[in-house]
Amino acid sequence: MSKKKNMAIDFQDNMILLTRKYLKRKIMCPETKFRHHVNERLHVMNLVKRTVEIGESNSVLLVGPRGSGKTTLVNSVLKELSALKSFKDNAIIVNLHGLVHTDDRLALKDLTRQMQLENVVEDKVFGTFAENLSFLLDCLKSGDKHRSKPVIFILDEFDLFCEHHNQTLLYNLFDVAQSAQVPICVVGISCRLDVMELLEKRVKSRFSHRQIFLFPGDTSSSEQPMSAFDDRLELFRDLLSLPDDENVNKVEQQYDDCTIDPQFGSMWNDYIKSLTTNVTMVNLLKRMYHIDVSERSFRNFLAVAVSTLSEKHQKLEVNDFVEASKIFSQDDKLLILEGLSILEMCLIIAMKQETEIYDGEPLNFEAIYNRYMKFANQNSSVQSVQKPVIMKAFEHIKNLEILLPIGNTNTKFEKEYQYYKFTLTSQQVIEAVKNYSGLPTEVSQWASSSI
Template sequence: HGRRGKRKASAVRVDEAKRSTEEEQRPPSSRRARVGRRSDQQGGSGGVSKPALRKFLQILRRRLLNDERGRKCRESSEHFQESCEKLDNLIRSTIIHGTNNSVLLVGAPGSAKKEVLERVLGDLLAEFNEEGKSASVGVVRLSGLLHSDECSALREIARQLCDTWDLNFLKSASFSTNLRFLREILSELDKGHKTVIFVLDCLDLYTTKQKQGLLYNLLDALQGSQAQAAVVGLSSRHDCLELMEKRARSRFSYRKVVTPAPPPEEGIRVLKELLTVPEGSAGDDGLLSGSDPSLQLSGERDEEEVKAFNREVAAMLCSEESKAVLDRFFKCNATIYTVEQLVLGLICSMDGSVSTLTLPMLRAACGSMSVTTLVKQGLQMSVLDLTMLVAMQRLEKRGKESYNFQHIYKEVESLRSADQRFGQEAALESYVRLVEQKFVETIGDHRRQQEFRPSRLLMMGCEIERIIAGHPNCPESLRRSAANIFL
């Protein structure tokens, strides 16, 4: 029996050696192909296979890069609909009742101001302008970035008015000629019951010009001709009207349409929508239909995998840990552009790891996008500069909207530990340095001494918290003091 067992064992070893030799003699491409087929047959995660996962990610990527998808996500917001309704009522009253109107459309960058305006203008032009006939409503668009000079702005106004109503445009016309043409055509449009809408993008840039000639001449021409005209100014600054000179401000109404920044809940809702694969086919909403036959989903197996993928993503985003990460991330910025960048990062993470969404992927994507330029600079600042930022954040938590250097230094004295002492001169140098680097902004009368001039912080609490968490030389006592602020 012992000899027979030894012979069987030796025979097994010989067979294994033969198989390994044959495997080594085969070309590497065939070995990789067989390994790839075996791995592809295994599920990427849960009930989703790796080929199906790659197809789903390609579908999500194409839907994300389609402008129509982003527009639909914006227009589904309640705040978007409210802003559109307010602006539509103001401009519509100008068209119907023949009154002059001016309105300021204001909101933070990324709050869909231009989308609101384009939606309203598109609906009004489609309603009041008839194809094949002279336009009843015309739009003139100016930008403070492109037409900041008064002469070029009036020339652009004349060119767009001539294009809208098929008039001859004189390129070599002088400033006075274009201004006279503007007054005359407004009078003629009033006789023909036609309306012109002036759109001034980046309105705050026009207020930086000396004497603000364009604003005054345009508003004065509208007021003097009694034409059916509306002026819509777009700006990210809520104090834009206060920046106008008195003669221009008196001719501009105080009507405002505010497009609020999206709340965190809106960002989470759009994120879920953009990470959901449509059931039925890749082009269920008409965005990708016919774009690529390989992306079309058919068969029960595909439908089951789509449901499994959407179920896993929804479960991941609905978990308490994910909600905490997303709520913290979207409190800083929940605009559609931020959500789209986050979705693109998550798609790349899932594609690289060939698995569905996980919590580490979500944390890594949110963390990489939260590192702003100020955070990168803050990670290299001195301990004194960091202490000054924490002191200012503590003052703001107590309800102070502005504070001078003396207030900040008293707070720094309360934060210092036994082994760290900062002199007043060194603290003042740190304060001046923070102002120069745009971490802090001075306000009020600039004739005051530097240490008595009111100032305010230009950073959010979440950015300071990230700096403290990642700073290599931050003292432990300062970390504890900052932790009490951000509780």
């Protein structure tokens, strides 16, 4: 009996360690399953496939804010296509990154390495970048002089390549793509929404002008639409679930050292599902989502929680997620507010009140000044301050990007009447007031007073 009991304990311990390993890989390797931007992903896949299958040259820019899934989308496309023998045997993928390849010489050197043509180039001297690139691409031609190996160029941080001298690399890549000399597909990835404006005229004329925009929370799916937070809750369940009976074989092929017992997996998944209905857990996830919608941060948070699993700690408790969230739920804007003066905090509260009264409409200095003065005149304990000093405090808040300008900001417009969008939520202001030590009672009461 004792031997059987020990075997059961060893089995359970082993399952927990395998679960931890499997979940961490699943969470930290998002390209294994790409969930969002269905139409955009299909668009990129079709462009790349046409380059490889029919020799069609293409160029495209993938644009969106950081954390919107641009690089993950491209990686997932390449991962799926690489499973096809025709793609794997024929296509060459060249990855260039604007932060690493800071000039065209470095980019060309790494491009040569990734295309495995160092021995061919050796000590050859080329007059221009174009001659060098043309020679490299010619080397890829097979026996049939009209047939060349297709090359997929991935240019991450694309906007940084625009800073290279004369944009030579971009000009030549787009020129090759436009003239269809050899089949290439240039995929640029950038978080600059105005990236097209950075291209020189001669470069822009050779670009296809094909842009694909990604935005966080945009699923682009034909399925029944769900709220952004419901989608986050679904991601929570999906990332922490173990493979079911149908998928266990796929997992064994992908992670041959993570074979998990289906019965154990079923019990684990039932428990994870119960967490998605736990009030404390749901409120925690909501609070984190309001602070940061980035999926990357969310995955990092889950990885920290999963790391707590061990032979002695075999269950993910709600408290494990609460503790993990403390690392990620620091609101940067609240930290900025802690350093403000009392006058600046008063102006922040006035902005909160103004935004609530006018339902999120833009505000200007005059409106905030009048609201603050009304409060100051009603409270004798609040020291009166001259208008230029209040304007200085307002400017400081603006410089912290708590206020974002709207519309025309040229000098013809008097700065007192320039409109701004207030970027803080009411909850953030109330939280900042609570954390502010030494704030007069009247100011605290003003912040929490209902309009």
